Amino acid sequence: MDAMTSPPTTALAGAVLGIETSCDETAAAILAPDGTVLAERLLSQQDHLPYQGVVPEIAARAHLAHLPRIVAETLADAGLHPADLGTVAATTGPGLIGGLLVGANYAKGLALAAGKPFIAVNHLAAHALLARLPALGLGVEFPFLLLLASGGHALLAIVEAPHRHTLLGQTIDDAAGECFDKAARVLGLGFPGGPALEALAASGTPGCVSLPRPMLGRPGCDFSFSGLKTAVAVLASREPPGPIAAARAADIAAEFQAAMAAVLADRAVHAMRAFAERLGRPGTLVVAGGVAANGAIRAALQQAAATQRFALAAPPSKLCTDNAVMVAWAAIEMFSAGHAPDGMDAPSRPRWPLESLPA
Numbered sequence: 005m006d007a008m009t010s011p012p013t014t015a016l017a018g019a020v021l022g023i024e025t026s027c028d029e030t031a032a033a034i035l036a037p038d039g040t041v042l043a044e045r046l047l048s049q050q051d052h053l054p055y056q057g058v059v060p061e062i063a064a065r066a067h068l069a070h071l072p073r074i075v076a077e078t079l080a081d082a083g084l085h086p087a088d089l090g091t092v093a094a095t096t097g098p099g100l101i102g103g104l105l106v107g108a109n110y111a112k113g114l115a116l117a118a119g120k121p122f123i124a125v126n127h128l129a130a131h132a133l134l135a136r137l138p139a140l141g142l143g144v145e146f147p148f149l150l151l152l153a154s155g156g157h158a159l160l161a162i163v164e165a166p167h168r169h170t171l172l173g174q175t176i177d178d179a180a181g182e183c184f185d186k187a188a189r190v191l192g193l194g195f196p197g198g199p200a201l202e203a204l205a206a207s208g209t210p211g212c213v214s215l216p217r218p219m220l221g222r223p224g225c226d227f228s229f230s231g232l233k234t235a236v237a238v239l240a241s242r243e244p245p246g247p248i249a250a251a252r253a254a255d256i257a258a259e260f261q262a263a264m265a266a267v268l269a270d271r272a273v274h275a276m277r278a279f280a281e282r283l284g285r286p287g288t289l290v291v292a293g294g295v296a297a298n299g300a301i302r303a304a305l306q307q308a309a310a311t312q313r314f315a316l317a318a319p320p321s322k323l324c325t326d327n328a329v330m331v332a333w334a335a336i337e338m339f340s341a342g343h344a345p346d347g348m349d350a351p352s353r354p355r356w357p358l359e360s361l362p363a
Protein backbone atom coordinates (compact mmCIF):
# COMPACT_ATOMS: atom_id res chain seq x y z
CA MET A 5 0.00 0.00 0.00
CA ASP A 6 1.42 3.35 -1.07
CA ALA A 7 0.71 5.25 2.13
CA MET A 8 2.57 2.57 4.03
CA THR A 9 5.62 2.18 1.81
CA SER A 10 6.05 5.78 0.61
CA PRO A 11 5.62 8.06 3.61
CA PRO A 12 5.61 11.82 3.07
CA THR A 13 9.09 13.33 2.72
CA THR A 14 8.49 16.59 4.60
CA ALA A 15 10.48 15.05 7.40
CA LEU A 16 12.28 18.04 8.78
CA ALA A 17 9.30 20.35 8.59
CA GLY A 18 8.90 19.76 12.31
CA ALA A 19 10.38 18.25 15.43
CA VAL A 20 11.73 14.69 15.54
CA LEU A 21 10.54 12.21 18.14
CA GLY A 22 13.16 9.52 18.89
CA ILE A 23 12.42 6.28 20.73
CA GLU A 24 15.02 3.96 22.28
CA THR A 25 14.13 0.47 23.54
CA SER A 26 17.01 -1.75 22.41
CA CYS A 27 18.11 -2.86 25.88
CA ASP A 28 16.86 -1.89 29.34
CA GLU A 29 16.29 1.85 29.00
CA THR A 30 12.86 3.01 27.88
CA ALA A 31 13.51 6.46 26.44
CA ALA A 32 11.96 9.15 24.29
CA ALA A 33 13.25 12.55 23.19
CA ILE A 34 12.02 15.34 20.95
CA LEU A 35 14.52 17.45 19.04
CA ALA A 36 13.93 20.51 16.88
CA PRO A 37 15.25 20.11 13.30
CA ASP A 38 18.39 22.04 14.29
CA GLY A 39 19.11 19.51 17.06
CA THR A 40 17.86 21.57 20.01
CA VAL A 41 16.57 19.17 22.67
CA LEU A 42 12.95 20.14 23.38
CA ALA A 43 12.17 17.31 25.80
CA GLU A 44 13.68 14.07 27.02
CA ARG A 45 12.50 11.23 29.27
CA LEU A 46 14.41 8.11 30.26
CA LEU A 47 13.43 5.20 32.46
CA SER A 48 16.16 2.76 33.51
CA GLN A 49 14.29 -0.47 34.12
CA GLN A 50 14.72 -1.76 37.66
CA ASP A 51 12.96 -5.06 36.91
CA HIS A 52 16.26 -6.85 36.21
CA LEU A 53 18.01 -6.21 39.52
CA PRO A 54 17.27 -9.61 41.09
CA TYR A 55 18.78 -11.35 38.05
CA GLN A 56 22.12 -9.46 37.90
CA GLY A 57 21.65 -8.89 34.19
CA VAL A 58 19.10 -7.85 31.59
CA VAL A 59 16.41 -10.50 31.04
CA PRO A 60 15.19 -10.00 27.44
CA GLU A 61 11.58 -11.07 28.04
CA ILE A 62 11.26 -8.86 31.14
CA ALA A 63 12.80 -5.94 29.23
CA ALA A 64 10.30 -6.28 26.38
CA ARG A 65 7.34 -6.41 28.77
CA ALA A 66 8.63 -3.40 30.71
CA HIS A 67 9.05 -1.41 27.48
CA LEU A 68 5.46 -2.31 26.57
CA ALA A 69 4.25 -1.20 30.00
CA HIS A 70 6.16 2.10 30.14
CA LEU A 71 6.74 3.37 26.60
CA PRO A 72 3.27 4.90 25.97
CA ARG A 73 3.54 6.94 29.18
CA ILE A 74 7.14 7.97 28.51
CA VAL A 75 6.20 9.18 25.01
CA ALA A 76 3.09 11.01 26.28
CA GLU A 77 5.15 12.74 28.99
CA THR A 78 7.85 13.72 26.50
CA LEU A 79 5.26 15.20 24.13
CA ALA A 80 3.65 17.07 27.05
CA ASP A 81 7.03 18.41 28.21
CA ALA A 82 7.65 19.76 24.71
CA GLY A 83 4.10 21.13 24.52
CA LEU A 84 3.46 19.14 21.34
CA HIS A 85 0.86 16.74 19.96
CA PRO A 86 1.79 13.92 17.56
CA ALA A 87 0.30 15.99 14.72
CA ASP A 88 2.90 18.71 15.41
CA LEU A 89 5.83 16.34 14.87
CA GLY A 90 7.78 16.23 11.62
CA THR A 91 9.15 12.70 11.98
CA VAL A 92 9.03 9.67 14.25
CA ALA A 93 12.27 7.68 14.66
CA ALA A 94 13.05 4.52 16.60
CA THR A 95 16.04 2.27 17.16
CA THR A 96 15.42 -0.85 15.08
CA GLY A 97 18.70 -2.63 15.88
CA PRO A 98 21.01 -4.00 16.96
CA GLY A 99 19.68 -5.06 20.36
CA LEU A 100 17.23 -7.34 22.12
CA ILE A 101 14.56 -8.25 19.60
CA GLY A 102 11.57 -8.02 21.97
CA GLY A 103 12.35 -4.46 23.01
CA LEU A 104 13.21 -3.42 19.46
CA LEU A 105 9.84 -4.70 18.24
CA VAL A 106 8.00 -2.79 20.96
CA GLY A 107 9.75 0.50 20.20
CA ALA A 108 9.68 0.18 16.42
CA ASN A 109 6.04 -0.84 16.25
CA TYR A 110 4.97 1.88 18.65
CA ALA A 111 6.84 4.44 16.54
CA LYS A 112 5.39 3.10 13.31
CA GLY A 113 1.87 3.19 14.76
CA LEU A 114 2.32 6.78 15.88
CA ALA A 115 3.80 7.80 12.52
CA LEU A 116 1.03 6.11 10.57
CA ALA A 117 -1.75 7.56 12.73
CA ALA A 118 -0.30 11.09 12.55
CA GLY A 119 0.66 10.82 8.87
CA LYS A 120 4.37 11.35 9.59
CA PRO A 121 7.45 9.68 8.12
CA PHE A 122 9.15 6.90 10.08
CA ILE A 123 12.91 6.54 10.37
CA ALA A 124 14.66 3.29 11.38
CA VAL A 125 17.79 4.14 13.36
CA ASN A 126 20.85 1.97 13.89
CA HIS A 127 21.74 2.10 17.60
CA LEU A 128 25.51 2.03 17.00
CA ALA A 129 25.35 4.83 14.44
CA ALA A 130 23.25 6.81 16.91
CA HIS A 131 25.89 6.41 19.68
CA ALA A 132 28.54 7.54 17.18
CA LEU A 133 26.66 10.55 15.77
CA LEU A 134 25.64 11.99 19.12
CA ALA A 135 29.03 13.69 19.46
CA ARG A 136 27.95 15.95 16.57
CA LEU A 137 24.87 17.26 18.42
CA PRO A 138 25.33 21.04 18.08
CA ALA A 139 24.38 21.74 21.72
CA LEU A 140 27.40 19.73 22.92
CA GLY A 141 29.73 22.14 21.15
CA LEU A 142 32.30 19.43 20.45
CA GLY A 143 32.77 20.55 16.84
CA VAL A 144 33.08 17.03 15.45
CA GLU A 145 33.26 16.89 11.64
CA PHE A 146 33.27 13.90 9.27
CA PRO A 147 35.42 11.90 8.97
CA PHE A 148 36.17 11.10 12.60
CA LEU A 149 37.54 8.12 14.47
CA LEU A 150 35.04 6.28 16.68
CA LEU A 151 35.74 4.16 19.74
CA LEU A 152 32.46 2.52 20.72
CA ALA A 153 32.57 0.61 24.00
CA SER A 154 29.17 -0.48 25.27
CA GLY A 155 27.34 -3.39 26.85
CA GLY A 156 27.18 -5.19 23.51
CA HIS A 157 30.14 -3.86 21.54
CA ALA A 158 33.76 -2.82 21.40
CA LEU A 159 34.88 -1.42 18.07
CA LEU A 160 37.01 1.18 16.33
CA ALA A 161 35.85 2.66 13.04
CA ILE A 162 36.30 5.65 10.78
CA VAL A 163 32.94 7.41 10.43
CA GLU A 164 32.83 9.15 7.04
CA ALA A 165 29.13 10.01 6.94
CA PRO A 166 26.01 9.11 8.99
CA HIS A 167 25.87 5.73 7.24
CA ARG A 168 29.40 5.27 6.01
CA HIS A 169 31.83 3.51 8.33
CA THR A 170 35.14 1.76 7.82
CA LEU A 171 35.70 -0.79 10.55
CA LEU A 172 39.28 -0.84 11.85
CA GLY A 173 38.84 -3.43 14.59
CA GLN A 174 36.41 -4.99 17.03
CA THR A 175 36.26 -7.42 19.90
CA ILE A 176 36.98 -11.01 19.05
CA ASP A 177 35.00 -12.22 22.08
CA ASP A 178 33.21 -10.18 24.79
CA ALA A 179 32.05 -6.56 24.74
CA ALA A 180 33.78 -4.00 26.99
CA GLY A 181 30.68 -3.28 29.09
CA GLU A 182 29.91 -6.98 29.39
CA CYS A 183 33.36 -7.46 30.92
CA PHE A 184 32.73 -4.59 33.38
CA ASP A 185 29.41 -6.15 34.34
CA LYS A 186 30.96 -9.61 34.90
CA ALA A 187 33.81 -8.15 36.96
CA ALA A 188 31.32 -6.21 39.06
CA ARG A 189 29.32 -9.37 39.57
CA VAL A 190 32.24 -11.38 40.96
CA LEU A 191 33.00 -8.47 43.28
CA GLY A 192 29.43 -8.64 44.59
CA LEU A 193 28.34 -5.30 43.09
CA GLY A 194 24.93 -4.56 41.59
CA PHE A 195 23.83 -4.36 37.97
CA PRO A 196 24.73 -2.61 35.72
CA GLY A 197 28.21 -3.11 37.03
CA GLY A 198 30.14 -0.35 35.27
CA PRO A 199 29.11 2.61 37.43
CA ALA A 200 29.32 0.57 40.68
CA LEU A 201 32.76 -0.74 39.78
CA GLU A 202 33.98 2.76 38.94
CA ALA A 203 32.75 4.05 42.32
CA LEU A 204 34.48 1.20 44.17
CA ALA A 205 37.73 1.61 42.18
CA ALA A 206 38.02 5.19 43.46
CA SER A 207 39.02 3.87 46.90
CA GLY A 208 41.39 1.17 45.59
CA THR A 209 44.93 1.16 44.24
CA PRO A 210 45.82 -0.33 40.86
CA GLY A 211 48.83 -2.66 41.00
CA CYS A 212 48.07 -4.15 44.45
CA VAL A 213 46.82 -7.16 42.50
CA SER A 214 47.78 -8.04 38.96
CA LEU A 215 45.42 -8.50 36.00
CA PRO A 216 46.32 -9.06 32.33
CA ARG A 217 46.02 -6.42 29.60
CA PRO A 218 44.85 -8.53 26.63
CA MET A 219 46.07 -7.47 23.15
CA LEU A 220 48.23 -4.66 24.58
CA GLY A 221 50.92 -3.81 22.02
CA ARG A 222 49.65 -6.27 19.43
CA PRO A 223 49.35 -4.99 15.86
CA GLY A 224 45.89 -4.01 14.67
CA CYS A 225 42.84 -2.61 16.39
CA ASP A 226 41.00 -5.68 17.66
CA PHE A 227 40.05 -6.19 21.30
CA SER A 228 39.76 -9.27 23.49
CA PHE A 229 38.19 -9.17 26.93
CA SER A 230 37.42 -12.77 27.82
CA GLY A 231 40.88 -13.39 29.36
CA LEU A 232 40.53 -10.35 31.60
CA LYS A 233 37.05 -11.45 32.60
CA THR A 234 38.30 -14.92 33.53
CA ALA A 235 41.33 -13.53 35.36
CA VAL A 236 39.21 -11.31 37.60
CA ALA A 237 36.90 -14.25 38.34
CA VAL A 238 39.89 -16.44 39.27
CA LEU A 239 41.29 -13.69 41.50
CA ALA A 240 37.97 -13.35 43.31
CA SER A 241 37.63 -17.12 43.70
CA ARG A 242 40.98 -17.27 45.54
CA GLU A 243 39.72 -14.96 48.27
CA PRO A 244 38.60 -16.46 51.59
CA PRO A 245 34.96 -17.71 51.55
CA GLY A 246 32.22 -15.10 52.04
CA PRO A 247 32.04 -11.54 50.74
CA ILE A 248 35.41 -10.13 49.61
CA ALA A 249 36.85 -7.63 52.12
CA ALA A 250 35.95 -4.09 51.05
CA ALA A 251 39.53 -2.83 50.73
CA ARG A 252 40.55 -5.88 48.71
CA ALA A 253 37.53 -5.57 46.41
CA ALA A 254 38.42 -1.90 45.84
CA ASP A 255 42.00 -2.85 44.87
CA ILE A 256 40.72 -5.48 42.42
CA ALA A 257 38.24 -2.97 40.96
CA ALA A 258 40.99 -0.36 40.57
CA GLU A 259 43.32 -2.83 38.86
CA PHE A 260 40.52 -4.04 36.60
CA GLN A 261 39.63 -0.50 35.58
CA ALA A 262 43.31 0.31 34.95
CA ALA A 263 43.62 -2.78 32.74
CA MET A 264 40.52 -1.77 30.77
CA ALA A 265 41.74 1.79 30.38
CA ALA A 266 45.19 0.64 29.23
CA VAL A 267 43.80 -1.76 26.66
CA LEU A 268 41.24 0.68 25.25
CA ALA A 269 43.88 3.42 25.02
CA ASP A 270 46.41 1.10 23.37
CA ARG A 271 43.93 -0.08 20.73
CA ALA A 272 42.79 3.50 20.15
CA VAL A 273 46.42 4.55 19.53
CA HIS A 274 46.71 1.90 16.83
CA ALA A 275 43.48 3.16 15.28
CA MET A 276 44.62 6.79 15.44
CA ARG A 277 47.80 5.80 13.57
CA ALA A 278 45.72 3.97 10.94
CA PHE A 279 43.41 6.99 10.61
CA ALA A 280 46.35 9.42 10.26
CA GLU A 281 47.98 7.19 7.68
CA ARG A 282 44.83 7.04 5.57
CA LEU A 283 43.97 10.70 5.80
CA GLY A 284 47.47 12.13 5.96
CA ARG A 285 46.62 14.04 9.14
CA PRO A 286 45.45 13.50 12.71
CA GLY A 287 41.75 14.00 13.52
CA THR A 288 39.20 13.64 16.29
CA LEU A 289 38.69 10.56 18.42
CA VAL A 290 35.04 10.28 19.46
CA VAL A 291 34.25 7.99 22.39
CA ALA A 292 30.76 6.57 22.70
CA GLY A 293 28.79 3.89 24.53
CA GLY A 294 28.22 3.26 28.23
CA VAL A 295 31.86 2.43 29.04
CA ALA A 296 32.86 5.87 27.73
CA ALA A 297 31.04 7.27 30.78
CA ASN A 298 33.96 6.02 32.91
CA GLY A 299 36.19 8.83 34.17
CA ALA A 300 39.43 6.81 34.32
CA ILE A 301 38.87 5.55 30.78
CA ARG A 302 38.15 9.04 29.49
CA ALA A 303 41.34 10.30 31.15
CA ALA A 304 43.42 7.48 29.62
CA LEU A 305 41.94 8.19 26.18
CA GLN A 306 42.58 11.89 26.57
CA GLN A 307 46.23 11.16 27.24
CA ALA A 308 46.46 8.67 24.36
CA ALA A 309 44.82 11.15 21.96
CA ALA A 310 47.32 13.85 22.96
CA THR A 311 50.26 11.58 22.08
CA GLN A 312 48.85 11.23 18.55
CA ARG A 313 47.90 14.94 18.24
CA PHE A 314 44.23 13.93 18.07
CA ALA A 315 41.42 15.85 19.73
CA LEU A 316 39.24 13.79 22.07
CA ALA A 317 35.49 14.35 21.82
CA ALA A 318 33.66 12.78 24.75
CA PRO A 319 29.96 13.55 25.15
CA PRO A 320 28.76 14.07 28.76
CA SER A 321 28.66 10.73 30.60
CA LYS A 322 24.86 10.72 30.81
CA LEU A 323 24.67 10.79 26.99
CA CYS A 324 27.25 8.01 26.57
CA THR A 325 24.82 5.45 27.98
CA ASP A 326 21.63 4.62 26.09
CA ASN A 327 19.25 7.51 25.52
CA ALA A 328 16.74 8.73 22.95
CA VAL A 329 18.39 12.08 22.16
CA MET A 330 20.92 10.16 20.10
CA VAL A 331 18.13 8.37 18.20
CA ALA A 332 16.33 11.57 17.23
CA TRP A 333 19.65 13.24 16.35
CA ALA A 334 20.70 10.28 14.18
CA ALA A 335 17.44 10.64 12.24
CA ILE A 336 18.19 14.35 11.69
CA GLU A 337 21.69 13.48 10.48
CA MET A 338 20.29 10.83 8.13
CA PHE A 339 17.86 13.29 6.58
CA SER A 340 20.58 15.89 6.16
CA ALA A 341 22.62 13.24 4.33
CA GLY A 342 19.71 12.58 1.96
CA HIS A 343 18.27 9.38 3.40
CA ALA A 344 14.67 8.73 2.43
CA PRO A 345 12.20 7.83 5.17
CA ASP A 346 11.79 4.12 5.88
CA GLY A 347 8.73 2.07 5.07
CA MET A 348 6.43 0.47 7.61
CA ASP A 349 8.05 -2.81 6.58
CA ALA A 350 11.46 -1.77 7.97
CA PRO A 351 12.65 -4.79 9.97
CA SER A 352 13.85 -4.88 13.58
CA ARG A 353 17.26 -6.54 13.65
CA PRO A 354 19.04 -8.15 16.62
CA ARG A 355 22.25 -7.83 14.56
CA TRP A 356 22.89 -4.84 12.36
CA PRO A 357 26.62 -4.13 11.92
CA LEU A 358 27.71 -0.58 11.12
CA GLU A 359 29.50 -1.73 7.98
CA SER A 360 26.25 -3.10 6.54
CA LEU A 361 24.36 0.21 6.63
CA PRO A 362 23.12 1.46 3.25
CA ALA A 363 25.39 4.40 2.30
Ligand code: KG4
Nearest residue numbers: 154155156181196198199294295298325326
Ligand atom coordinates in the same frame (compact mmCIF):
# COMPACT_ATOMS: atom_id res chain seq x y z
O1 KG4 B 1 25.71 2.03 25.74
P1 KG4 B 1 25.04 1.30 26.86
O2 KG4 B 1 24.19 2.12 27.80
O3 KG4 B 1 24.14 0.14 26.33
C1 KG4 B 1 24.50 -0.65 25.24
O4 KG4 B 1 24.30 -0.19 24.09
O5 KG4 B 1 25.05 -1.74 25.50
O6 KG4 B 1 26.20 0.56 27.67
C2 KG4 B 1 25.92 -0.15 28.84
C3 KG4 B 1 27.21 -0.68 29.41
C4 KG4 B 1 27.01 -1.58 30.61
O7 KG4 B 1 27.80 -2.72 30.44
C5 KG4 B 1 27.49 -0.72 31.77
O8 KG4 B 1 28.02 -1.46 32.86
C6 KG4 B 1 28.57 0.11 31.11
O9 KG4 B 1 28.04 0.42 29.83
N1 KG4 B 1 28.83 1.34 31.85
C7 KG4 B 1 30.02 1.64 32.42
C8 KG4 B 1 29.83 2.85 33.12
N2 KG4 B 1 28.54 3.26 32.94
C9 KG4 B 1 27.94 2.32 32.16
N3 KG4 B 1 31.18 0.99 32.42
C10 KG4 B 1 32.21 1.55 33.09
N4 KG4 B 1 32.12 2.68 33.81
C11 KG4 B 1 30.94 3.39 33.84
N5 KG4 B 1 30.85 4.51 34.54
Ligand code: ZN
Nearest residue numbers: 154293325326
Ligand atom coordinates in the same frame (compact mmCIF):
# COMPACT_ATOMS: atom_id res chain seq x y z
ZN1 ZN C 1 23.92 1.53 23.58
